Amino acid sequence: MNALPGRIDSLWRYKDFLPLDSSAISLGEGRTPLVPLTDTVSAKLDYLMPTLSFKDRGAVMLAELARRLGPDRVVADSTGNAGTSVAAYCARAGLPCTVYVPEGTSAKKTEQIRAHGARLVAVPGGREATALAARAAADEPGVFYASHVFNPYFLHGTKTYVYELWEDLGGRLPDALAVPVGNGTLLLGAALAVAELHALGLIETRPRLLAVQAEAVSPLAAAFHAGADDLLPATSAAPTLAEGIAIPRPPRARQILAAVRASGGTFLTVPEDGIREAQRDLAARGFYVETTGVACWAAVREGGEAVRGSVVVPLCGAGLKTGMAG
Numbered sequence: 001m002n003a004l005p006g007r008i009d010s011l012w013r014y015k016d017f018l019p020l021d022s023s024a025i026s027l028g029e030g031r032t033p034l035v036p037l038t039d040t041v042s043a044k045l046d047y048l049m050p051t052l053s054f055k056d057r058g059a060v061m062l063a064e065l066a067r068r069l070g071p072d073r074v075v076a077d078s079t080g081n082a083g084t085s086v087a088a089y090c091a092r093a094g095l096p097c098t099v100y101v102p103e104g105t106s107a108k109k110t111e112q113i114r115a116h117g118a119r120l121v122a123v124p125g126g127r128e129a130t131a132l133a134a135r136a137a138a139d140e141p142g143v144f145y146a147s148h149v150f151n152p153y154f155l156h157g158t159k160t161y162v163y164e165l166w167e168d169l170g171g172r173l174p175d176a177l178a179v180p181v182g183n184g185t186l187l188l189g190a191a192l193a194v195a196e197l198h199a200l201g202l203i204e205t206r207p208r209l210l211a212v213q214a215e216a217v218s219p220l221a222a223a224f225h226a227g228a229d230d231l232l233p234a235t236s237a238a239p240t241l242a243e244g245i246a247i248p249r250p251p252r253a254r255q256i257l258a259a260v261r262a263s264g265g266t267f268l269t270v271p272e273d274g275i276r277e278a279q280r281d282l283a284a285r286g287f288y289v290e291t292t293g294v295a296c297w298a299a300v301r302e303g304g305e306a307v308r309g310s311v312v313v314p315l316c317g318a319g320l321k322t323g324m325a326g
């Protein structure tokens with residue numbers, strides 16, 4: 001449905017609510033389809049974005065900001081998809097870009113980053129070491145740090161996910177939004193959109209946020225269920241198929257925990273087998289989604305008390321990025 005006739009058919013249709021009013025480097029991002037999975041659960045197909053993940057929503061904001069500031073080069077760190085997205089938009093903007101990823105990141109993601117002309121640095125030692133390497137590079141003169149974790153412009157981009165839902169559902173939101181959470185950029189963008197739509201008087205009730213983590217790396221779920229308002233002192237991390245949400249110590253933990261609590265939502269965790277099964281199940285229904293992008297469906301299809309009313313799950317990264325887990 002088109003509740004805002006005459007507006008451009010990309011996320012820039014919401015420019016009145018964005019920190020930048022247009023982008024010279026848009027790739028037509030946004031306006032992804034919403035399709036039913038069951039009577040109550042719908043999927044929003046964010047894997048159909050220009051670089052095949054939801055990160056384009058935020059990356060276009062960062063790259064457009066960088067384009068206006070004119071740095072010598074752009075630096076990003078990522079588990080793969082945010083870096084790919086920043087690389088693509090920097091290519092379009094003609095900005096040199098370096099992307100730091102953890103060693104072992106899916107080959108298709110690193111291939112895509114290189115294809116866009118970015119310099120790729122694979123960092124040993126996991127996601128934390130990758131972030132530290134990028135931050136050191138970002139301290140050099142003339143560098144724009146395109147951080148999806150720290151730069152709030154990114155969250156203004158990801159919030160358009162919920163603006164689109166509001167428009168497609170005829171001026172309302174579902175009862176619950178399932179969201180995968182690593183660093184929480186989609187979750188915090190969603191919370192921002194809900195707060196804005198509520199403040200504008202455009203929604204009466206706020207959806208519950210169902211935050212989804214892999215059981216193997218679930219520092220936020222552990223803190224949430226312990227009643228803590230920040231990460232617990234010790235967090236554990238085991239290997240997981242959901243590489244995009246394998247963040248042992250997310251810097252915005254306090255904000256994420258507060259947002260989920262304020263919404264009346266909760267944290268759900270998914271085991272590795274659940275991720276495999278959800279990926280196979282979605283593929284059998286015609287959706288080819290990467291291992292991280294199936295996490296929400298893995299959680300929601302299990303049902304449980306938290307999964308009630310209408311729910312939207314994002315299928316937020318394309319299957320071609322990782323292939324099938326088995």
Ligand SMILES: Cc1ncc(COP(=O)(O)O)c(C=O)c1O
Pocket residue numbers: 053079080081082180181182183184185186187244245247290292293316317
């Ligand atoms: C497909 C996919 N889903 C979810 C996430 C998690 O996003 P965030 O770390 O912002 O919570 C990522 C992050 O890279 C991703 O690539």
